[in-house]
Amino acid sequence: MTDLNQLERDLLTQVEAAGDEAALETVRVSALGKKGSVSELLKTLGAMTPEERKERGPLINGLRDTVQGAIAAKKETLAGAALEARLAAERIDVTLQAPEAPESRGRIHPISQVIEELTAIFADMGFSVAEGPDIETDYLNFTALNFPEGHPAREMHDTFFLAPDEKGERKVLRTHTSPVQIRTMTSKAPPIRVIIPGRTYRHDSDQTHTPMFHQVEGLVIDKQANIAHMKWILEEFCKAFFEVDQVKMRFRPSFFPFTEPSAEVDIQCSRKGGEIRFGEGTDWLEILGCGMVHPNVLRNCGLDPDEYQGFAWGMGIDRIAMLKYGMPDLRPFFEADVRWLNHYGFRPLDIPSLVSGLTS
Numbered sequence: 001m002t003d004l005n006q007l008e009r010d011l012l013t014q015v016e017a018a019g020d021e022a023a024l025e026t027v028r029v030s031a032l033g034k035k036g037s038v039s040e041l042l043k044t045l046g047a048m049t050p051e052e053r054k055e056r057g058p059l060i061n062g063l064r065d066t067v068q069g070a071i072a073a074k075k076e077t078l079a080g081a082a083l084e085a086r087l088a089a090e091r092i093d094v095t096l097q098a099p100e101a102p103e104s105r106g107r108i109h110p111i112s113q114v115i116e117e118l119t120a121i122f123a124d125m126g127f128s129v130a131e132g133p134d135i136e137t138d139y140l141n142f143t144a145l146n147f148p149e150g151h152p153a154r155e156m157h158d159t160f161f162l163a164p165d166e167k168g169e170r171k172v173l174r175t176h177t178s179p180v181q182i183r184t185m186t187s188k189a190p191p192i193r194v195i196i197p198g199r200t201y202r203h204d205s206d207q208t209h210t211p212m213f214h215q216v217e218g219l220v221i222d223k224q225a226n227i228a229h230m231k232w233i234l235e236e237f238c239k240a241f242f243e244v245d246q247v248k249m250r251f252r253p254s255f256f257p258f259t260e261p262s263a264e265v266d267i268q269c270s271r272k273g274g275e276i277r278f279g280e281g282t283d284w285l286e287i288l289g290c291g292m293v294h295p296n297v298l299r300n301c302g303l304d305p306d307e308y309q310g311f312a313w314g315m316g317i318d319r320i321a322m323l324k325y326g327m328p329d330l331r332p333f334f335e336a337d338v339r340w341l342n343h344y345g346f347r348p349l350d351i352p353s354l355v356s357g358l359t360s
């Protein structure tokens with residue numbers, strides 16, 4: 001006859017030794033399954049005499065209950081341990097800083113940001129944006145702007161020429177944004193009020209000059225636009241752009257073939273230790289050229305100078321960006337060094353607007 005005590009000890013040892021729920025299930029089947037050791041014992045009760053059954057019955061049933069209870073208890077322990085292990089494995093430190101998403105990690109180049117800023121300011125004054133190509137004809141870059149053929153004024157610009165085409169015509173990388181004045185005046189009727197931001201090219205390189213740089217041209221043409229309007233617009237622009245109540249500007253008489261009279265405008269700054277600072281100091285930094293559009297230019301665009309007049313300016317975007325954001329050297333602007341961009345760049349969602357403030 002089976003030694004019930006021994007069987008019980010064996011089964012309880014096996015239950016105890018089960019390392020996971022699968023192992024425990026194997027033990028359960030071997031004891032309480034259809035062909036399990038305890039189930040087989042229960043089956044023997046039917047063939048016993050009533051006296052035998054009276055004695056063995058409670059013992060075998062007791063064995064079954066003990067084993068069942070032990071398995072249930074072990075199952076609970078194992079489930080608890082599994083949960084503990086999972087919680088430990090999936091633990092998240094919510095105090096850790098979340099990594100920045102790519103769209104907030106990227107940076108906007110200061111030139112792009114400044115173009116957005118000045119577009120917002122001039123849009124507020126009723127200007128729209130016009131554009132033209134970087135590769136320009138000699139006619140639009142020079143001749144139509146009243147630079148006569150062979151005139152020394154053409155030498156003012158260190159021009160990059162392209163190889164001559166079949167007709168012997170040499171295109172140029174535009175040396176200024178002024179050719180877009182001609183494109184605008186020949187394609188739409190006055191009143192005209194546009195700004196023209198874009199890339200320009202000259203054979204030049206030092207701390208404040210690069211072979212490719214940026215200008216923003218302004219053009220106003222109607223029947224009475226005058227020099228006082230121009231001065232007001234430029235002063236308002238500088239105050240809004242530099243976010244100050246007053247700016248010190250200096251208008252110096254100058255010469256450009258396409259304007260008469262012409263002026264160059266300087267803005268007050270200090271240049272200490274290689275750093276340019278705006279709004280202090282006794283130095284002046286030239287930021288733009290301007291003037292009343294020359295009658296010859298109006299005529300070249302089919303406009304009657306006795307009916308129409310206006311003014312224009314061309315401003316160095318890189319210069320005003322350097323001045324506003326305290327960047328001493330222009331060359332790294334175009335070196336595509338991410339360390340520089342991380343330092344001087346702008347967050348993608350810092351979109352300049354006059355309502356929220358240009359720089360927040």
Ligand code: DAH
Pocket residue numbers: 175176177178217218256258259288289290291292311312313314315
């Ligand atoms: N195009 C000139 C330059 O690059 C700047 C300039 C001066 C533009 C006077 C103008 C202007 O529209 O009226 O040096």
